[in-house]
Amino acid sequence: xxxxxxxxxxxxxxxxxxxxxPSTDRLREALFSILGERLVGARVLDLFSGSxxxxxxxxxxxxxxxxxxxxxxxxxxxxxxxxxSLKLENGKIxxxxxxxxxxxxxxxxxxxxFADPPYFKNLSDHDYVADILAHEKLPSALAxxxxxxxxxxxRNKSENTNGWELLDSRSYGGCGILFxxxxx
Numbered sequence: 001x002x003x004x005x006x007x008x009x010x011x012x013x014x015x016x017x018x019x020x021x022p023s024t025d026r027l028r029e030a031l032f033s034i035l036g037e038r039l040v041g042a043r044v045l046d047l048f049s050g051s052x053x054x055x056x057x058x059x060x061x062x063x064x065x066x067x068x069x070x071x072x073x074x075x076x077x078x079x080x081x082x083x084x085s086l087k088l089e090n091g092k093i094x095x096x097x098x099x100x101x102x103x104x105x106x107x108x109x110x111x112x113x114f115a116d117p118p119y120f121k122n123l124s125d126h127d128y129v130a131d132i133l134a135h136e137k138l139p140s141a142l143a144x145x146x147x148x149x150x151x152x153x154x155r156n157k158s159e160n161t162n163g164w165e166l167l168d169s170r171s172y173g174g175c176g177i178l179f180x181x182x183x184x
Contacts, residue, residue, distance in 0.1 A: 006060030042111040052079035
């Protein structure tokens with residue numbers, strides 16, 4: 001896996017062994033092409049960070065800062081290693097459950113929030129996307145016109161829900177990317 005563009009472009013990153021399905025280069029290239037200049041100077045929150053690929057790509061492309069949230073010690077250690085090897089500053093790593101972090105989140109005013117939770121594949125699986133969209137404190141951590149970008153299986157199409165407006169959805173292979181804005 002590699003950083004696609006920006007000041008760390010084409011550099012390889014480590015991926016934790018616990019990450020079952022890292023975002024593909026194709027998916028990340030498309031996603032960041034869509035986000036474009038919106039990243040420059042943005043304050044980014046990367047939930048369920050895994051390798052940190054989304055936040056690292058954001059920093060490489062000019063984001064002001066990124067908070068990486070993951071409850072896996074292996075993931076947070078790999079993100080720390082990736083930040084150091086890529087010489088990307090302004091990355092803060094929080095080893096904590098995503099929802100516990102969101103419960104305590106102050107009004108940090110993030111411009112872009114990425115969420116790549118474990119996929120909801122079977123009825124017995126936990127639906128993290130529904131939990132994110134229903135979370136009461138997440139909206140208070142968003143700047144005006146902030147984007148919530150969720151990766152989930154392309155067959156799952158969470159529509160406008162819980163005060164979120166679905167702006168766009170894209171499919172790349174077996175993955176879907178959903179772009180939300182908080183309804184005003």
